[in-house]
Amino acid sequence: MNTTIPVEHSDPINASILAISEDLIAGFQRRPFHLIAEQSGVPLATVIERIRAMVEAGVVRRVRQTLLSTKLAHGALVAWKIPEEKLNAAFDFMAKEDPFSGHVVIRSTDSVVSGSSYRLWTTLKVPVGESLDFHATVLLGLTGATEYLLMPANGVFALGVGHVRRKTLEPGDKADEPATMMTTAAVDLTDEEWNVLLAMKEELALDEIVENPWQKRAEIAKVSLDRFCEVAETLNAKKVIGRFSTFLEHVKPSASGERVTRFNGLFHWAVPKGREIEAGGEVGRHFCMTHAYWREGGSQFGNVNIMGVMHGTEKPRVLEHKAAIDQHLAAVGIPISYTNVFWGGRSEIKPSEISPKIYAEWHAQQIEKKAAMH
Numbered sequence: 001m002n003t004t005i006p007v008e009h010s011d012p013i014n015a016s017i018l019a020i021s022e023d024l025i026a027g028f029q030r031r032p033f034h035l036i037a038e039q040s041g042v043p044l045a046t047v048i049e050r051i052r053a054m055v056e057a058g059v060v061r062r063v064r065q066t067l068l069s070t071k072l073a074h075g076a077l078v079a080w081k082i083p084e085e086k087l088n089a090a091f092d093f094m095a096k097e098d099p100f101s102g103h104v105v106i107r108s109t110d111s112v113v114s115g116s117s118y119r120l121w122t123t124l125k126v127p128v129g130e131s132l133d134f135h136a137t138v139l140l141g142l143t144g145a146t147e148y149l150l151m152p153a154n155g156v157f158a159l160g161v162g163h164v165r166r167k168t169l170e171p172g173d174k175a176d177e178p179a180t181m182m183t184t185a186a187v188d189l190t191d192e193e194w195n196v197l198l199a200m201k202e203e204l205a206l207d208e209i210v211e212n213p214w215q216k217r218a219e220i221a222k223v224s225l226d227r228f229c230e231v232a233e234t235l236n237a238k239k240v241i242g243r244f245s246t247f248l249e250h251v252k253p254s255a256s257g258e259r260v261t262r263f264n265g266l267f268h269w270a271v272p273k274g275r276e277i278e279a280g281g282e283v284g285r286h287f288c289m290t291h292a293y294w295r296e297g298g299s300q301f302g303n304v305n306i307m308g309v310m311h312g313t314e315k316p317r318v319l320e321h322k323a324a325i326d327q328h329l330a331a332v333g334i335p336i337s338y339t340n341v342f343w344g345g346r347s348e349i350k351p352s353e354i355s356p357k358i359y360a361e362w363h364a365q366q367i368e369k370k371a372a373m374h
Contacts, residue, residue: 005049009056009248014050014059018042018246021025021051025244026051026225028065028200028232032244033211044211051246052209059248064351066242070153070184072197073125073354076132077295077307079118081147083340087119088346089276090300094122094367095348097142099362102352113154114338115301118149121266121342125352127359138366151295151307155181155277157284158292158308159242169287171317171324179284179292181277186236196221196231198355249268264311264344265318268297268304270328270337279306279334288312288321302338315343 009018020040029035033051036042039096054060069075082090085108088111096099104121109116136148157179189197199221200214208216218228235241271279276294284292289308297304312318322341353359 005053007050007059009054009059013042014054017042017047017050018248020246021047021246022248023243023245027243028229028241029213029244030063030229031211032213033209044081048209048211049220051254052206054246055206055209061247063209063246063350064203065200065244067124067197067201067354068159068182068240068242069354070156070182070351071187071238071240073127073352074130074132074152075123075125075184075352076150076152077293078122078124078136079115079151079301080120080122080143080145080147081118082120082143082145084119086144090120090145091346091348093143094120094139095153095350098139098360099353100125101139101358103347103349105264105347106345108345109340109342113302113340113341114299115297115342118300120145123352124150125354127354127356130356130359138363142366149298149300151297151309153184153293154293155183155280155294156292157181157280157294158289164335168319171288171320172328173287174328175285175287177285178278178281181280181294187240189238189240193231193235193238196223196228197235199228200232201351203351205211226330240263249259262311263315263318264309265306265322265348266321266344267310268301268338268340268342269306270297270302270339271306271329271334272337275334276305279329282329282332282334283308283325286321286325289325292307300307302340304338304340 006014009015017036017040020125021036024039025032025035033047037047040047051060051063055063091104091106091317094104105121105310106119107121108165124132124136126132132150136150204213214228218225221228255313269279269281280292280294283289283306288310290311292308294305295307310318310321324334
């Protein structure tokens with residue numbers, strides 16, 4: 001590794017690149033690194049050199065084309081009740097052994113409230129046609145959890161990361177208009193589209209962080225580069241492609257001890273039934289929110305129906321952002337009957353697998369393992 005290239009996210013050139021590359025390259029782009037260079041004002045060769053160096057140093061966790069998997073798989077946020085002595089082992093299983101669990105986070109609350117006994121939170125995806133309940137029940141048996149609550153997204157109001165871009169935000173900074181709700185209806189893909197999609201979605205290896213990152217992926221998909229890009233653009237039109245993104249390691253400190261964020265708060269709000277789309281739009285327009293959803297938490301969570309995530313380096317600052325959103329909801333006449341913050345502790349973030357083939361193989365393996373034990 002070249003030790004003379006600055007790799008911290010706070011280096012001015014790296015910060016310029018990351019402010020664009022974290023979450024502003026939307027959809028499928030034939031030449032994503034060219035676009036990052038154009039929008040950041042940093043020369044292309046420098047963009048490629050710096051991103052590679054940050055990946056090698058572990059400052060950037062992965063570089064990949066994200067998918068809007070709400071359109072490709074059934075998904076839910078899952079809260080798990082697990083005996084305290086089994087919590088870390090269950091975390092390890094979800095993070096390492098279950099490819100369908102994405103974000104795996106141990107959360108806590110500042111006081112004992114509705115739902116604070118649900119310590120493990122995961123995102124779960126299963127291929128269209130499969131059952132979230134079935135998969136969660138299998139995980140229940142494998143981890144020693146005693147209960148789970150599935151909270152699928154009825155709508156999505158914010159979905160982006162951009163930690164570097166968000167560092168300078170003031171509480172209450174928001175868009176001129178409320179966020180528009182994205183739906184989660186599934187789409188059908190052809191075999192060729194699945195083939196290109198599965199080749200495209202894996203994170204880029206170091207030698208793929210080059211001017212044309214899709215050449216190798218076209219070879220994997222066994223199509224020409226032109227055909228690969230054409231199919232990818234069709235997928236884009238079907239709204240199943242997210243953003244091209246460099247994901248910062250935002251939980252663990254870098255080699256020199258720098259952290260991108262220190263706290264992540266999962267915010268809960270209960271708003272009157274029938275006003276979820278309006279309230280979600282008002283929450284989602286706040287730039288601090290990396291995620292904002294309409295999800296039903298039920299009686300276990302004070303009948304919460306709007307949830308969102310915010311990251312920050314100082315806990316009081318995260319709470320200031322939350323207070324600004326609460327004040328804004330009150331100002332626009334949306335009453336809140338319950339609100340809370342679930343703080344993230346130990347966490348592991350990985351893309352959820354959505355391949356129907358891998359799903360079938362994983363469940364077959366679990367049955368084999370079970371049979372071998374008896």
